[in-house]
Amino acid sequence: MELAFIPSPSRGVLYLGPIPLRGYAFCIIIGVFVAVWLGNKRWIARGGRPGTVADIAVWAVPFGLVGGRLYHVITDYQLYFSEGRDWVDAFKVWEGGLGIWGAIAFGAVGAWIGARRRGVPMPAYADAVAPGIVLAQAIGRWGNWFNQELYGKATDLPWAVEITSTADGRVPGTYHPTFLYESLWCIGVALLVIWADRRFRLGHGRAFALYVAAYCAGRFWIEYMRVDDAHHILGLRLNNWTALLVFLLAVLYIVLSARMRPGREAVVEPGAETADGKAGPDGEKDAGAAASADAGGDAPDTAEKDTDPARGTEAARAPEDPDDTADAEEAKDAEGVTNGADSAKKG
Secondary structure (H helix, E strand, O other): OOOOOEOOOOOOEEEEOOEEEEHHHHHHHHHHHHHHHHHHHHHHHOOOOOOHHHHHHHHHHHHHHHHHHHHHHHHOOHHHHOOOOOHHHHHOHHHOOOOHHHHHHHHHHHHHHHHHHHOOOHHHHHHHHHHHHHHHHHHHOHHHHHOOOOOEOEOOOOOOEEEOOOHHHOOOEEEOOHHHHHHHHHHHHHHHHHHHHHHHOOOOOHHHHHHHHHHHHHHHHHHHHEOOOOOEEOOEEHHHHHHHHHHHHHHHHHHHHHHHOOOOOOOOOOOOOOOOOOOOOOOHHHHHHHHHHHOOOOOOOOOOOOOOOOOHHHHHOOOOOHHHHHHHHHHHHHHHHHHHHHHHHHO
């Protein structure tokens, strides 16, 4: 009786004439588009301008690709610099091998540069794009399926993935599809961050930190299942230790940030339109009024200006002093008496 399993693609690349179309690259590209699309929607909902997320992503994505590749090459240097290996392969990103830790770290540097150029607070931007990033990871993991890599221990479960390649020491068989486990986990993390952000109005980078902590929690047990070559420290894979350390740092950031900077940013982008469709020169005044309205408060009343043309600018004066009013009345009465006497003499 043949067991059920998830078949692997017979090959991970198709050729359109001389142009190779690689499944791994397509997954990365689709993931980037999803991240930018969702990040843009969330950024606009926070009060930002359309297109800002894409502009900053122009900086973040290249930095992220470089960082992800560097992390992979450094931590798996034996694949490229040991005897019999070709170091040129270290530049072949399309063949797989991007470390998420390096991608996020370097991508954050690129995003910081882009955010500085736009005058955007980096924590607010990170909160907006966090669910999109983890969804991009969910999509990108299917690139490992195309390359028949990053699978777990042997199993005969109905959802096992069939490995048919013998390249790089692979042994054909059915294994735990850890790429699938991580993809599903990432989708769950995206939903968690979106829910928590709406429920608790996370701000100042806490939505991003929640994504990091939740992802690391899942990555720890998924990494433990993998059987590909990796460096070990005290019996655990290097990525297990990385996930544990980053998880603790993310949780620490959430706790300290909530104490030091509670609440959420009122203004995320200077000059952006507010809820009423208006924008001030720096965006701060209108955004503050919109934030007050969201909180259930009334916008501060402005002083009314009397525009009676007969009174002119006198209407803007403060109420008159009672003593001054009395003196004016006495002067007016005296003037009336004088005028009456003059009239009597003429008569």
